Amino acid sequence: MATYLGTHGSKIQNYTTDPDNPNTGEVWYNATNNVLKFQFENVSAAGSWSTGGNMNTARRQFGPSSSGTQTAALVFGGRQPFMALTESYDGTSWTEVNDLNAAVGQNGGAGTQTAALSIGGEIAPGPSVAGTESWNGTNWTEVNDRNNAVSSPRGAGLQTAAIAFGGGGASALTELWNGTNWTAVNALNTGRSGMGPAGTSTSALGAGGDTGPAADVTITEQWNGTNWTEVNDLNNGRSAMGGAGTYPSALVFGGTPGDKANTEEWNGTNWSETTDLNTARRALGGSGTATAGLAFGGMVSTSNQNATEEWTGAGVPIGAWTTQPSMNTARKSLEGAGTSNTAALAFGGSPNSALTELYNGTSWSEVGDLTLGRSSMGAAGSSTAAIAFGGSPDTTDTETWNGSSWTEITAMNTARGAMGPSMAGTTTAVLGAGGANGGVRNLTEQWNGSSWTEVGDINTTRYSMAGAGTVTSALIAGGYDNEAKNSVETWNGSNWTDAGTLNTGRYNFVGSGVSNTSALVFGGQPGSGPGTGKTELWTGSSFSEQNDRNTAVVGPASSGTATSALGFGGEGPPALAVTESWSVPSTTTKTVSTD
């Protein structure tokens, strides 16, 4: 048996106070409080559903790519009316691709986004069909029929090795597809329709279903490649579910009677209830895994649905702020540069400070001053190669830092401060957007290492916004112009595009992050009231609230990325020297309970 000494390299230590920076999994004895403690990684306790891109055509009772992923899935056929339409999902949006050869509904599905199988179904209300079509990523081709015509079969597996089981009329029929032909194999123990499917042709799961109209059951059966065996039941009897995952790790969701939002997870032995779908529905499809699943389409009441939801399982790392050693000189409206939470440069500040400090992950030390003392600059780069431009009092002055001193270089075209900088830029490629110099500006300038050039304007004039990214992929959020803004714009290297909103509109705050799909913003002033410690994460389509800073702050500086950031200085008021570090994952100290 492994020992703590063997896995962690040390015996459990006695401390009078908790250690400053314990490692994840480290255990120690607090001799002051007489308790055993350990360091625990913060992760989400339960999974969750978020909305994904809507399908172009709402539908129900269709074929899904059951072995697709959360970011690569296919939907084909469905009703009502019976349709041949096929759509492909890329993790963001659905795109119409080539149709099935025959309009079909209540068909089963197997395979992936680029290699799928449409199995049986109905071609009009009434007789079932045995037809099978194969998708090669571009076109559908009719292939050999099933042995039995069945409506609403469930499918699992791949285009070249699939299983079809159950279906309308409480069918127990099971057939295996080897890429060329279907073969009838051992039937389900209980014939039923509308099961939640998961797995492969050699290891599948059929959960719930109905044995007749309004006869929804909790029965679950496991396929081992030869036979079906009953295993533990679902918690909620229902049919017309979607499914995702494999035999030992599956997810089923939605269904009927009525329109259900229930989601259940299978751990290989038991089902457990977890977070519901946001939109309760039935006759939907599923794809992906039990930790990264996809639910799409279906029916609410009598209305076909086009909504997609994306499932993320429990255990997602959660970020948090921790306090770090303060700067030597408290100041506000300073600027920062750096690529992580352990290497940062702080410079300038109000009023007209030239002070520069370097953070090495442990402490701040004073280094060479700016040539021109100022506040509210734009900045980017690292702790060893940074750039500072513009600022207040209104200036075009630009300087670069080489790790030991600042040097003036070519000035900007238009003097201004409080711009939205591309924080992940470099000394040879950076963007300064918006800002103010007596009036509010919407212009953007780009530095190429030798000169500044005006490029595309931002859509909403503003200053004191947060910025992140590079000259080819940047983001600005919030800011001020008569009022606190909450709008977001993204830059693709040529143009700014409106892209969403902050949860909390504000100004005098900062960002960190490497692109227009990965950024963190924090602090700032929501209105005329006090500052805030609110932190929000941008992942490309929306901002989500994260754990707040420990200290509310207006006008701090930042360094780093969306998962490893440092916030320093600013004002409460008064001017602050406070430094906080953002980490994903983060850890929490827990006490071992013996009660």
Place this chain on the structure above:
Amino acid sequence: MAKTYQYCVAENWGKGFIDHVESQRITFASFPGNVWQVPAYNKHGNLWIAKVAGVVKTKDEAQAIVTAEITSSQNAWDADTVEGETAEQAIERKGARPADITLEE
């Protein structure tokens, strides 16, 4: 009695309408007519309604929207008939008749 839920009308635009952090913090439920239910007296519920520009409705107003949608669906279900079809076949073909929905306070 204190309210448990609040309601708004908002159209699901897709990606980003509800994100994972919001989903972890509060429980959402949707109803016919683009009616969404989130916890009352909850800042995360309020923030989400603001984010999606939801039009806040009282419980009675939301109920009226949902009831109108359900009644329309029930009428459509009743009118969708196939000659000679049994009740069981009708359910197999078009699902169960839409049930009334009563929103909670």
